[in-house]
Amino acid sequence: MPPETFAAFKAAFAKGRYFNDHIRNRFRYRLIGTGNDHGRPSPCERWFTYPSSFHGS
Numbered sequence: 001m002p003p004e005t006f007a008a009f010k011a012a013f014a015k016g017r018y019f020n021d022h023i024r025n026r027f028r029y030r031l032i033g034t035g036n037d038h039g040r041p042s043p044c045e046r047w048f049t050y051p052s053s054f055h056g057s
Contacts, residue, residue: 001027 005022012018 001023009015009018009023
């Protein structure tokens, strides 16, 4: 995701609302690890990337 979007998310008072309004379903992501003993990813273990159209694909 663009650094400006991440900075705005970090600064948002209501992070859930900001996420739903500005981030959810707008960026592709991939899991980068589980980091727990249950094999389930935590919400912090997702890496958001620009949509492929941003890369000129």
